Amino acid sequence: MAVYTDVSADDLSRFLSRYDIGELLSYKGIAEGVENSNFLVHTSSGHFILTLYEKRVDENDLPFFLGLMEHLAARGLTCPQPVKTKDGGILGVLAGRPAAMVTFLEGMWIRKPNAGHCAAVGEALARLHLAAGDFPIPRPNALSVDSWRPLFEHAGARGDSVRPGLCDAIVRELDVLEHSWPRELPQGVIHADLFPDNVFFLGDKLSGLIDFYFACNDTLAYDVAICLNAWCFEPDHSYNVTKGRALLKGYESVRTMSADEHAALPMLARGASMRFLLTRLVDWLAVPDGALVKPKDPLEYFRKLRFHQSVRDANDYGLGA
Amino acid sequence: MAVYTDVSADDLSRFLSRYDIGELLSYKGIAEGVENSNFLVHTSSGHFILTLYEKRVDENDLPFFLGLMEHLAARGLTCPQPVKTKDGGILGVLAGRPAAMVTFLEGMWIRKPNAGHCAAVGEALARLHLAAGDFPIPRPNALSVDSWRPLFEHAGARGDSVRPGLCDAIVRELDVLEHSWPRELPQGVIHADLFPDNVFFLGDKLSGLIDFYFACNDTLAYDVAICLNAWCFEPDHSYNVTKGRALLKGYESVRTMSADEHAALPMLARGASMRFLLTRLVDWLAVPDGALVKPKDPLEYFRKLRFHQSVRDANDYGLGA
Numbered sequence A, B: 001m002a003v004y005t006d007v008s009a010d011d012l013s014r015f016l017s018r019y020d021i022g023e024l025l026s027y028k029g030i031a032e033g034v035e036n037s038n039f040l041v042h043t044s045s046g047h048f049i050l051t052l053y054e055k056r057v058d059e060n061d062l063p064f065f066l067g068l069m070e071h072l073a074a075r076g077l078t079c080p081q082p083v084k085t086k087d088g089g090i091l092g093v094l095a096g097r098p099a100a101m102v103t104f105l106e107g108m109w110i111r112k113p114n115a116g117h118c119a120a121v122g123e124a125l126a127r128l129h130l131a132a133g134d135f136p137i138p139r140p141n142a143l144s145v146d147s148w149r150p151l152f153e154h155a156g157a158r159g160d161s162v163r164p165g166l167c168d169a170i171v172r173e174l175d176v177l178e179h180s181w182p183r184e185l186p187q188g189v190i191h192a193d194l195f196p197d198n199v200f201f202l203g204d205k206l207s208g209l210i211d212f213y214f215a216c217n218d219t220l221a222y223d224v225a226i227c228l229n230a231w232c233f234e235p236d237h238s239y240n241v242t243k244g245r246a247l248l249k250g251y252e253s254v255r256t257m258s259a260d261e262h263a264a265l266p267m268l269a270r271g272a273s274m275r276f277l278l279t280r281l282v283d284w285l286a287v288p289d290g291a292l293v294k295p296k297d298p299l300e301y302f303r304k305l306r307f308h309q310s311v312r313d314a315n316d317y318g319l320g321a
Helices: A009-016 A059-074 A115-134 A145-161 A166-180 A220-231 A241-252 A259-286 A298-310 B009-016 B059-074 B115-134 B145-161 B166-180 B220-231 B241-252 B259-286 B299-310
Strands: A024-030 A037-043 A046-052 A092-094 A097-103 A187-190 A199-202 A205-209 A216-219 B024-029 B037-043 B046-052 B092-094 B097-103 B187-190 B199-202 B205-209 B216-219
Touching: A009 A024, A009 A037, A009 A092, A024 B024, A059 A097, A059 A115, A115 A187, A115 A199, A115 A205, A115 A220, A115 A241, A145 A166, A145 A259, A166 A259, A166 A298, A187 A220, A216 A220, A220 A241, A220 A259, A259 A298, B009 B024, B009 B037, B009 B092, B059 B097, B059 B115, B115 B187, B115 B199, B115 B205, B115 B220, B115 B241, B145 B166, B145 B259, B166 B259, B166 B299, B187 B220, B216 B220, B220 B241, B220 B259, B259 B299
Parallel strands: none
Antiparallel strands: A024 A037, A037 A046, A046 A097, A092 A097, A187 A216, A199 A205, B024 B037, B037 B046, B046 B097, B092 B097, B187 B216, B199 B205
């Protein structure tokens, strides 16, 4: 939640002159997105989001991300749509960074989702999976099961400074995940980061999905597991089976999961917990003591992992009940 | 540059229902303002800025700040205008903070001002001084000459960790300022923080002034001195007399300064440098090593102070030339 790169009005006006979207009237850096710098831009023809891609984003991935948004929007999914320059491009350079303009989506993200929101997000996730089915550019998941051990070794033994015994628990879980990870389930393009702050609502109606910068090819049901983690736990860390049931029903109202996908849900949910536990742990350990900006708590995902380890089968998530 | 307090869509909708400004469509935290949390709010009737006043702002000052904006806007100055609730109020509570909505101003702040921008800001500053002449609420300047020594003593001897000898130099300057500070010049409401990021332009035309949260009663010419510091130095720390001349001419095209005000400019400019040197020093020393957010460099204002100490008289700023 930051603006890493400042942009001058002159540079922005010059950048916008490549587009057919009128005169610049105002722009504000917005406190959203942890990877890139985002500006809300108002021109005489409307509102847009300008993104400057910072170092953590690989420039080679941008055709995938921007192309995917274009592909999904063309198939009726409400997501930001890259704005084309007069000569048909969607990627430029501004303030020394790769930069793109996308359409502005109205709507608010929901701080305290209820079961209705969970149903809507499940349905939207399934629509995304289907709509992306024929998207031609591949992008392997850089944060899949095989990356977790190297990521953990990067954080190293310092994990125990966050919670005594954490490192041991992670190593034991990585052994299980690497041995039992379901690798034969249906694959496709997944969002991989569909947290509440990436889903907009107007009233109770889902109005759009944003932030496709972790999207990649991976197991479709793994994306469902990420959403169960992100949407269906309460602030006191308990799993809310009503929300889980709503999310799964919403998903299956659009795309039915196979028995194998159902059976794999607990293991996929453990993996999803591990993925966010590890990236949060790395971020947590990278921030100096006393810094103003506190990263997200990695232990939230350790607690979720503990829950998934205790699950008997997918019915415990609310499936079919 | 931050959002300190998050706001939920439900809470915001409830807050907005007190106003006659339509349905909430979207809102984004914006990366502006160092004291408060600011959101750009879009409703079915237009765009607004919502400000949540954080702890550093004294709630008792809010009628002054909001009343001043209303007063200035009513006299034709383009500045944010507080939006009235259905029952005529301008201050509410949101997320446990005092909160107000103001109108949205189009325009961009200028990263590299030229002499034309300086002339425009000088003129706008004088208009502000005249328009505020009959504003009835008083607010003493909490950051005036008498506050500088206590502020310095708060930072204490640690100033030398920023630059060896800094503390000695500050003490010697405080002796001069306290002894020679001009106390008999015309008084009035000053903006006190009219830096480039608080002045909007559309093309070359000044389109508005924002951020009145340091406004107070003080010496009018001191406000001019703050602007000379903020607008007329180059990135290499040299004073640009062409910009200074433009700013002073712009100011005096609306409000003529007296001979005493002219004569006092060098001392006022030294004081303005001291004020920003000290607050930046305090902020600098408050941030832990290695923090992600670097506060503004206090030594920028130490260099400006050195320049003002070397000035022979106000002609060196471009006056009358």
